Amino acid sequence: MSKELIRLQRCTMAFDGDVVLNNIDLEIRDKEFLTLLGPSGCGKTTTLRIIGGFTAPTSGDVFFDGARINDLPPHKRNVNTVFQKYALFTHLDVFENIAFGLRQMRPKLTRDEISRRVFEMLEIVSLRGFEKRDVSRLSGGQQQRVAIARALVPRPRVLLLDEPLGALDLRLRKDMQNELKRIQQAMDITFIYVTHDQEEALAMSDSVVVMDGGEILQIGKPEDIYNEPKNAFVADFIGESNIVDGVMICDGTVEIFGRRFECLDKGFARDEPVDVVIRPEDIDIVPLGDGMLTGTVTNITFKGVHYDIIVDFKGFKWLIQTTDISPVGGRIGIRIDPDGIHVMSKSKYSGMFGDYSSYSAEYDEISDATVEAEPGDAREEGYEE
Amino acid sequence: MRNNGAVHGAFRSAAMRFFSPRALAAPYVVWMAAFVVAPIVFVVIYAFTAGDGAFTVGNFAEMGRFVGVFARSFWLALISTAVCLALGYPAAYILARESGRVQRAAVVLIMLPMWMNFLLRTYAWMSILERNGLLNRLLGALGIAPLDIIYTPAAVVIGMVYNFLPFMVLPIYSVIAKIDRSLIEAAADLGAAPRAVFTRVIAPLSLPGVLSGVTMVFVPAVSTFVISKLLGGGKEILLGDLIEMQFRGAAYNPRLGSAISLVMMVIVIVFMYFMNRFGEGEEGVAIL
Incomplete structure (x- = not known):
């Protein structure tokens, strides 16, 4: 574990009384790849700007x-x-x-030194031969690489990246993700990366900081964030999750839909109401008789590697990812292994996420809307939350 | 019925041709031809002909005695442009960083004098600068000796700067206001101190505005004649006065006047050509 490099201590940021960052504490270790992840307006860019020095926190220390x-x-x-x-x-x-950053250095670098370092950097970002080009004549991916080269050439201790892949197409994004990780390891410096794309965050980071509403909800390794989300927001934001109400009977046993399930979680009060997360890929489809729960398939979507199927359990719809196809309308049984169940304390996000009831209805609603866009239509009201 | 339809169609297409977007430009094209192109043609013809209509370059030969007027005009225009730039650039720069409301209000204030007649504004300066004018009374009240500004080249420069300053401020302001804030942040991020941010990023990016401002001040300053007459007292005439004198008044000689105008136009065009060459690569050189 490397040592701490940057620390935000009780940082608050408010614009005209509008709090965008609420008393956050954050430690960033030297040479780590840390990602600030969250929806727009969560405060991730503000945090980055505080570290960059473009804005100072209203209170707190950096x-x-x-x-x-x-x-x-x-x-x-x-x-x-x-x-x-x-x-x-x-x-x-x-x-x-x-060369811009190199030309600002004092004492001044020699012309040869500047040229050598710029060409070295052009090599790293594979833009050799582009040095005399006009930046406006480059493609998005090339401009991106110039921006990275420009920021890296002065050899900073930390590189801040503000949604740098946002403007690129999917294929290029994937390539650049690998590229960025490679560059970070080659340069051996700290990267602080801002994104709203959870996949990007999981793929590249050593640590992920999940933010919402100006607060840090969870900090951890990608695996921990995914497997042990702290609340419904994190569980829903990172990957797909079925989140249902449960009651913690005792250590290792949780009750969902009136049935008891074995789990690995402990440390809750007896009979404490909890949120239970079940990832779609942790649910096994089994013959009806062997199922812990039985439900009806209401929708199937082919996703390439697997099928997304929506299963109705007593009116609550779950998303299951499986390679076994079950026909729409068919009844199936499911099993969940103890390590497929994750129990979380109730939070202000409870009940807001993790329900796939609208999943299949979504498409109906869209097609209905074009045919009968009657306001006050009874059917339409039925879809409203 | 069929036939009728065809006739109707033909009529419609004729109507559409008449009202096509190109056709809508016709009034302006006619206006330009009559009042811009034709006069230039006349100026060229007049400049190269003698009284009897024969071709001659004599009109240009006659201009030799006015070299001093040319030099003075260009010199004063150059000084006025430089003063406008020195005053206008900082003003535009500061203005561009103000809040939207301040910017809008300030732009209106800058334009306000331009809504008043040019002559009136110049007369106003006469009453400020004259011997017993506002300025000298103010200085007198402060116990300072009066200044003899009126009817000097300085008064002419003051008049030109006052009248043409908005043409310098506005194009520079609009270019600076459009510079992406993140470019300034990027420069600072890469280690540029505020001074370097200005010289390495803001100044080069605002160059198109400066070029267009310089052009818009220099060109009217070279050819001005009312200002020099009213504030300069007509002692040291400028090109504008010289040309005016050839067309109306005692020294009536439109052929010489045309020749002087032509030479002035050519010099201005050459000047603008080099200005634009200088700013090449800076896309969108906005001549407002």
């Missing part, structure tokens, strides 16, 4: 390598940023964009 840096302007921080829309200098060519 430490870098032990020193308080609240009032240190961006140009004096050993931190560089890859901006969301790249923010390349349109009046400079690729070479000069990348």
Whole structure:
């Protein structure tokens, strides 16, 4: 475990009384790949901007390598940023964009030194031969790589990346994810990455920080965040989850739908009401007689590797991912292994997520709406929450 | 019935041709031809002909005695442009960083004087600068000796700066206001101190605005004639006055006037050509 590099201590950010960051504490270790993950407006970009020095917290402290840096302007921080829309200098060519940071260094670097480092960086981001190009004539992926090269060439301790892959198409995003991870390991520096894409966060990060409403909900390794979400928001935001009300009977036993299930969770009060997360891939389809629960298949969607099927259990619809096909309308039994059940304490997010009742109805609703868009229609009201 | 339909169709297509978007430009094209292109053609013809209509370059030869007027006009225009740039750039720069409301209000204030007649504004400056004018009374009240500004080149420069300053501020302001804030943040992020952010990013990106401002001030400043007459007292005439004198008044000589106009136009065009060459690569050189 490497040592702490950056620490945010009780940081609050408010604009005109509007709190966008609420008293957060965050430690970032040296050389780790940390991702701030959350929906738009959760405060992740504000957190990044505080670390970059573009804005100072309304209250609280920011430490870098032990020193308080609240009032240190961006140009004096050993931190560089890859901006969301790249923010390349349109009046400079690729070479000069990348050389920009080197030309600001004091004592001045020699012309040869600058040229050597720029070409070395062009090599790393595979843009050799593009140095004399106009940045506006590059594709999105190429501009992206210029932005990364420009930020890395001064050899910062930390690279901040603000949704850098947002503008790229899916294929390119996947390639760039691998590329970024490779660059981070090659440069051996800290990356702080902001995204709303949970897949991206899981694929690249050493640590994931899940945020919502200006607060940090959970910090952990991708596997831990996925397997042990702290509340319904995290469970729903990271991957697909069926979240149902349960009662913790005792350590290792939880009751759902009036039936007792064996689980691995402990430490709850007796008969404590809880949220229970069951991941769609942890549910096994078994013959009716062997099932812990039985339900009716209401919808099937082919996803390539597996089928997404929606199963109705006593009016509550679950999403199950399986490679076995079961016909719509068919009755099936299911089994859940103890490690497929995850129990969470109730939170303000309880009851807001993890219900797939609207899953199949969604499509009906859309097609209905075009035919009969009558306001106050009884059927339409039926779909409202 | 069929036939009728065909006739109707033909009529419709004729109507559409008449009202096609190109046709809608006709009034303006006619206007331009009559009042811009034709006068230029006349100027060229006049400049190259003698009284009897024969081709001559004599009109240009005659201009030799006005070299001083040319030099003075260009010199004063250059000074005025430089002063406008020195005053206008910081104003535009500061304005562009203000809040939206302040910006809108300030732009209206900058344009406000332009809604008043040019002559009136210049007369107003006469009453400010004259011997017993506002300025000298103010200085007198403060116990400072009066200044002899009126009827000097300085007064002409003041008049030109006052009248043309908005044409410098507005294009620079609109270019700076459009610079993406994240570019400024990126420069600071890469280690540029505020001064370097300005010289390496903001200044080069605002160059198109500066070029268009310089053009819009310099060109009218070179050819101005009312200002020099009213504020300069007509002692040291400028190109505009010289040309005016050839068309109306005692020294009536439209052929010489045309020749001077032509030479002035050519010099201005060459000047603008080099300005635009200088700013090449800066896309969207906005000449407002």
